[in-house]
Amino acid sequence: xxxxxxxxxxxxxxxxxxxxxxxxxxxxxxxxxxxxxxxxxxxxxxxxxxxxxxxxxxxxxxxxxxxxxxxxxxxxxxxxxxxxxxxxxxxxxxxxxxxxxxxxxxxxxxxxxxxxxxxxxxxxxxxxxxxxxxxxxxxxxxxxxxxxxxxxxxxxxxxxxxxxxxxxxxxxxxxxxxxxxxxxxxxxxxxxxxxxxxxxxxxxxxxxxxxxxxxxxxxxxxxxxxxxxxxxxxxxxxxxxxxxxxxxxxxxxxxxxxxxxxxxxxxxxxxxxxxxxxxxxxxxxxxxxx
Amino acid sequence: xxxxxxxxxxxxxxxxxxxxxxxxxxxxxxxxxxxxxxxxxxxxxxxxxxxxxxxxxxxxxxxxxxxxxxxxxxxxxxxxxxxxxxxxxxxxxxxxxxxxxxxxxxxxxxxxxxxxxxxxxxxxxxxxxxxxxxxxxxxxxxxxxx
Numbered sequence: 001x002x003x004x005x006x007x008x009x010x011x012x013x014x015x016x017x018x019x020x021x022x023x024x025x026x027x028x029x030x031x032x033x034x035x036x037x038x039x040x041x042x043x044x045x046x047x048x049x050x051x052x053x054x055x056x057x058x059x060x061x062x063x064x065x066x067x068x069x070x071x072x073x074x075x076x077x078x079x080x081x082x083x084x085x086x087x088x089x090x091x092x093x094x095x096x097x098x099x100x101x102x103x104x105x106x107x108x109x110x111x112x113x114x115x116x117x118x119x120x121x122x123x124x125x126x127x128x129x130x131x132x133x134x135x136x137x138x139x140x141x142x143x144x145x146x147x148x149x150x151x152x153x154x155x156x157x158x159x160x161x162x163x164x165x166x167x168x169x170x171x172x173x174x175x176x177x178x179x180x181x182x183x184x185x186x187x188x189x190x191x192x193x194x195x196x197x198x199x200x201x202x203x204x205x206x207x208x209x210x211x212x213x214x215x216x217x218x219x220x221x222x223x224x225x226x227x228x229x230x231x232x233x234x235x236x237x238x239x240x241x242x243x244x245x246x247x248x249x250x251x252x253x254x255x256x257x258x259x260x261x262x263x264x265x266x267x268x269x270x271x272x273x274x275x276x277x278x279x280x281x282x283x284x285x286x287x288x289x290x
Numbered sequence: 291x292x293x294x295x296x297x298x299x300x301x302x303x304x305x306x307x308x309x310x311x312x313x314x315x316x317x318x319x320x321x322x323x324x325x326x327x328x329x330x331x332x333x334x335x336x337x338x339x340x341x342x343x344x345x346x347x348x349x350x351x352x353x354x355x356x357x358x359x360x361x362x363x364x365x366x367x368x369x370x371x372x373x374x375x376x377x378x379x380x381x382x383x384x385x386x387x388x389x390x391x392x393x394x395x396x397x398x399x400x401x402x403x404x405x406x407x408x409x410x411x412x413x414x415x416x417x418x419x420x421x422x423x424x425x426x427x428x429x430x431x432x433x434x435x436x
Contacts, residue, residue, distance in 0.1 A: 215313070216313055216331070216334055216338050217335065218338040218397075219339060219394045219396045219400060220338075220342060246328070247332075248331060250328055250331075250332070251328075251331050251335045254332065254400070254403045255335060255339075255396055255404060256386055256400045256403065257396055257400070
């Protein structure tokens with residue numbers, strides 16, 4: 001940018017800063033009736049107007065500093081928290097990021113109209129600065145929403161991983177793992193770790209892996225199940241897989257999967273019965289030969 | 291169910307979590323097309339295998355799910371398209387237990403047995419399109435369920 005252009009840009013930004021300061025009250029009054037503010041501050045209109053003032057002041061400060069295209073401009077700092085709360089509120093009412101972005105975009109009109117009325121002769125460069133400033137505000141809002149979503153997704157993924165893999169002690173030395181959803185590589189790793197720890201903790205000799213809640217058993221799921229069974233066996237625990245529904249049984253056979261050495265049962269009840277008989281059998285010799 | 295003829299969905303396959311979307315969409319469309327539980331489970335399982343192949347071997351691509359109407363009535367056709375290296379020897383890839391990804395090697399061959407129609411197009415220049423078709427009621431015109 002040449003010195004002349006830089007100078008014009010700075011002058012334009014200054015015009016914008018002055019406009020926002022001078023016309024702050026009018027802009028705030030108009031914004032308070034727009035959905036972005038009105039739908040969030042539903043209790044009193046004064047509350048909405050106050051929030052609008054905060055945004056106008058902040059934009060004015062950013063324009064004053066001449067950093068209208070800088071997301072990190074200090075002028076934005078005071079309203080960051082407020083925008084996070086407002087966008088979260090809009091998202092909760094079911095609006096998509098694009099819809100919220102459009103609502104924020106609508107804020108620009110009021111300022112543009114007042115600029116045209118107040119300073120028609122210098123409107124050219126000031127207009128560019130004003131448009132850039134609002135574009136930056138929109139980017140900031142979208143960025144805020146995306147970051148929030150990202151955090152929610154991460155949190156939920158973590159919760160899902162832990163929630164979906166409980167190991168339940170059913171009887172002395174007998175534990176069960178009810179598997180739910182899809183057994184992908186990450187999930188099966190967690191299942192395996194939890195199970196092996198539980199085997200040690202409960203001194204388990206029999207494990208029931210219940211797949212009633214697993215929607216699809218494909219070759220990868222079967223592979224994971226067999227690896228889990230094999231590692232439990234290495235630790236001295238015998239596994240039985242239960243919850244094999246008719247449709248799953250037919251699918252496994254046609255897919256050509258061989259669960260050969262693994263004991264399977266149709267229902268959890270059958271597996272429990274098998275496990276208890278097995279325990280009896282195992283305990284008998286010790287009872288017989290004290 | 292005539293309106294179902296236009297139904298077609300394209301699901302991108304770029305990452306692991308997309309496989310879940312493929313399974314869910316195939317299941318939902320199969321249910322709407324009148325698939326019974328067994329037919330549904332088989333098609334979803336085949337789709338799961340093939341979508342994973344698209345991701346692992348094809349480097350990602352897409353699944354195209356559409357409702358079709360044939361002599362056997364309504365059915366579902368799912369194509370898995372990628373622009374990866376292609377399959378050099380389709381016959382070998384289709385044999386049980388052959389795997390280049392350290393799996394059980396049952397994905398491709400097993401999927402073929404789970405559906406009524408199975409077609410692979412893979413050129414030497416790369417790119418693979420696997421299309422499977424399953425009918426809601428396979429018994430109606432002697433599409434025997436093997």
